[in-house]
């Protein structure tokens with residue numbers, strides 16, 4: 001009875017509203033709320049003005065946070081995308097009414113969990129194989145629900161998706177004739193286009209995606225099947241899908257936080273494209289200054305993802321990011337001894353989505369004080 005600490009103790013809130021940022025123990029994940037809200041408002045305003053009628057369905061894998069999802073929906077989003085069944089369960093449990101699992105599933109267990117979600121929220125999921133159709137149908141019938149189905153077409157992302165318009169039509173016909181399922185349209189997301197550095201490269205990649213998705217939609221419609229939804233797009237490319245007159249829905253995720261890697265994409269400043277701010281930081285503390293030009297702080301590979309490059313030190317001019325290990329980052333000081341033990345550093349993560357998934361809480365602030373603490377629904 002004296003042994004294990006309770007789960008509540010392990011998942012204790014790391015901060016309370018009103019606390020000064022200086023009191024937060026590190027490493028910690030922070031979101032600047034005014035910047036987050038500006039990002040949400042900017043994308044919503046862009047879509048409303050440039051392509052009215054195109055729906056926004058932000059990707060919740062970026063934040064895994066019903067609190068962020070609710071702010072996106074309050075700004076006009078129709079619902080969210082999720083990438084895992086666990087994310088979808090968390091969003092449904094929080095009352096998000098319209099969820100797209102922008103991914104395939106395998107296994108009767110996952111299908112049953114999706115059918116359970118479909119009893120609470122409108123639930124759509126992608127397929128690219130008759131085996132998934134059979135699984136989802138069985139689960140939907142057993143639960144007495146309808147699961148909405150999008151056929152995923154590979155439009156250049158080289159990940160999931162059927163490989164031709166003809167294959168998309170065949171799978172759409174199968175879905176249409178399978179009980180428990182409703183055919184909704186096409187998933188046509190081009191992941192590889194998002195981080196192409198030049199706007200012209202991104203434009204060319206999405207032009208090809210529009211061509212392929214348009215062919216598939218036409219074939220499906222020619223078979224007498226309604227193809228109401230064509231969904232895709234991310235933070236790097238959405239201006240092109242939004243203007244396509246084909247895509248009906250945009251799935252941007254990273255725009256809410258904006259990672260350091262997206263900031264390396266080149267912009268075309270002649271367009272009305274919104275500028276998104278880097279709202280997410282990993283707060284870390286200098287724990288050692290063993291040399292005049294070296295500071296070591298307490299956030300490493302277990303507090304942020306470096307898969308898209310190191311974090312940015314743009315908030316701290318005069319420092320270079322020199323190295324990382326599990327629980328440490330090593331910084332080089334241009335001017336010797338500018339940092340002392342105990343000083344706080346804000347790192348802008350290279351890639352937000354996997355960074356968020358390393359944390360249990362998002363500490364929400366206004367640059368001075370803690371405003372709120374939001375749970376990250378990882379581990380669902």
Ligand code: PLP
Nearest residue numbers: 059102189234235251252253254
């Ligand atoms: N849609 C799908 C299917 C994705 O996999 C992703 C991210 O990889 C997104 C949308 C969102 O992209 P981003 O975070 O670049 O806006």
Ligand code: MN
Nearest residue numbers: 254351353354
């Ligand atoms: Mn990502």
